[in-house]
Amino acid sequence: MKINPAQVLAPVQPIQDAVSLVNAYPKVPLTVDCVIFGFEANKLKVLLIQSDLAIYKNQYSLLGDFVRDNEELDDAAYRILKQRTGMNNVFLDQVKAFSNPTRHPGGRVITIAYCSLLNIQHHALNIHDNQLDWFDYAAVSEMAFDHKEITDACHAWLQKRIQEHPLGFNLLPVKFSLRELQNLYEAILGLRLDRRNFRKKFASMNLLIDTKEMEQDVSHRPGKLYQFNFEKYENNKRKWTGIDF
Amino acid sequence: MKINPAQVLAPVQPIQDAVSLVNAYPKVPLTVDCVIFGFEANKLKVLLIQSDLAIYKNQYSLLGDFVRDNEELDDAAYRILKQRTGMNNVFLDQVKAFSNPTRHPGGRVITIAYCSLLNIQHHALNIHDNQLDWFDYAAVSEMAFDHKEITDACHAWLQKRIQEHPLGFNLLPVKFSLRELQNLYEAILGLRLDRRNFRKKFASMNLLIDTKEMEQDVSHRPGKLYQFNFEKYENNKRKWTGIDF
DNA sequence: GCAAAAGTGTTGTCCTTACACCCATGC
DNA sequence: GCATGGGTGTAAGGACAACACTTTTGC
Numbered sequence: 001m002k003i004n005p006a007q008v009l010a011p012v013q014p015i016q017d018a019v020s021l022v023n024a025y026p027k028v029p030l031t032v033d034c035v036i037f038g039f040e041a042n043k044l045k046v047l048l049i050q051s052d053l054a055i056y057k058n059q060y061s062l063l064g065d066f067v068r069d070n071e072e073l074d075d076a077a078y079r080i081l082k083q084r085t086g087m088n089n090v091f092l093d094q095v096k097a098f099s100n101p102t103r104h105p106g107g108r109v110i111t112i113a114y115c116s117l118l119n120i121q122h123h124a125l126n127i128h129d130n131q132l133d134w135f136d137y138a139a140v141s142e143m144a145f146d147h148k149e150i151t152d153a154c155h156a157w158l159q160k161r162i163q164e165h166p167l168g169f170n171l172l173p174v175k176f177s178l179r180e181l182q183n184l185y186e187a188i189l190g191l192r193l194d195r196r197n198f199r200k201k202f203a204s205m206n207l208l209i210d211t212k213e214m215e216q217d218v219s220h221r222p223g224k225l226y227q228f229n230f231e232k233y234e235n236n237k238r239k240w241t242g243i244d245f
Numbered sequence: 246m247k248i249n250p251a252q253v254l255a256p257v258q259p260i261q262d263a264v265s266l267v268n269a270y271p272k273v274p275l276t277v278d279c280v281i282f283g284f285e286a287n288k289l290k291v292l293l294i295q296s297d298l299a300i301y302k303n304q305y306s307l308l309g310d311f312v313r314d315n316e317e318l319d320d321a322a323y324r325i326l327k328q329r330t331g332m333n334n335v336f337l338d339q340v341k342a343f344s345n346p347t348r349h350p351g352g353r354v355i356t357i358a359y360c361s362l363l364n365i366q367h368h369a370l371n372i373h374d375n376q377l378d379w380f381d382y383a384a385v386s387e388m389a390f391d392h393k394e395i396t397d398a399c400h401a402w403l404q405k406r407i408q409e410h411p412l413g414f415n416l417l418p419v420k421f422s423l424r425e426l427q428n429l430y431e432a433i434l435g436l437r438l439d440r441r442n443f444r445k446k447f448a449s450m451n452l453l454i455d456t457k458e459m460e461q462d463v464s465h466r467p468g469k470l471y472q473f474n475f476e477k478y479e480n481n482k483r484k485w486t487g488i489d490f
Numbered sequence: 491g492c493a494a495a496a497g498t499g500t501t502g503t504c505c506t507t508a509c510a511c512c513c514a515t516g517c
Numbered sequence: 518g519c520a521t522g523g524g525t526g527t528a529a530g531g532a533c534a535a536c537a538c539t540t541t542t543g544c
Contacts, residue, residue: 071344106264221515
């Protein structure tokens, strides 16, 4: 881009009317899309809906909606989550904006992707719509729009986050066994972890509360059930982790 | 939100015309804002411009612009960067979308924040506009719009990222001394690091190339100059870092 | 020779990894 | 009693934190 020196050096006229300035901006359709992860049968699951667009017949897409007038992005994502799952107080975090001009067949639509984690067994979970289904994340290879790309980005985000923050507990019941927790990490990270070292690691954190309860209805020796001590975690977060790359 | 069961169970009519669907979406003005960091005199700097809005007279704001029709967000951010600094090939990464409906006095504007890192001494750096200035990040307490919040979010993002990825080199000349590198980390992280351990850490990574050159024009014993070996880094990235929170 | 920063090693502690056996329960 | 996973300890190696003195250069 060539810069016109006269223009650069011209005295700046303050803009009196911010409203007319904003009205002169081009406007774009904006949506949020929620990548809703669950965990069941030792698999990471993702909640998808049959696409309602004819050109994506028989394909599935993320749960999304356009952003309403004066609606915060976080609120829009919560609205979708609540509407589709009936649940409140669900983990939700903004991940990334996707803006490829050809990502939507109806023309340019920019979307903000959110990652949500919820407990599939939660009593409040209420999947109303028979177009909705849980899919194995690992088995989903094709989706409508660029939703596969968005889902993969959220999965990568989750892999990294789960190592550094106690997010994973959102995918489990409030009370869980160490085996469930380890299976969760293994499913998300796609690797096997040493059982003794895994348990030692969590024991040394001192962030698991022993509920004094045991697993029920398992066909083997029942394990202890724990709760995560979010309060203690929040009070002891540290910031410096050390340079490492 | 109350769900109407009749509506839920009604057979889904595939939408034939994606274009008219998208045309029915509400549209919002969308901008990108670049938090451009530099490093000089052992301070983290941020490049700001005098606000052109009358209500923010004498305040400074980030470099931003609206997103053009069919323009990718990344491209919009690069365009702003190139236009304002004259530089290409600058580090740039999307950080977060900000959507508070009252963040812009002219009405609702959603913005996508980008973090950019550049070398203030780079020969190609060409600050055309006399409304533009570098400010100490630590000394900026007030900015137009929600730009202080955005800048702080990018700073927090940078603090975390610099510990895990070799971003910091973008703020330094291609050839730099270990002292410069350590000063950079200390400025960004806001803490003091042990010099011997810092040097040992980088030595043990084997990612610094000894240029066999020395600092010039310093009033003390000159240090060796190094380059970062980006190629080797890219080929040896590892993914598992261990659970730690 | 003095000021300023470069350059360098060791030790103790902690964390991580690898690895194997007995125990409790359901069937 | 057998299958299944629960629960546990140790030793070696690697990373990190703390710490002080000599060297080189400009002035």
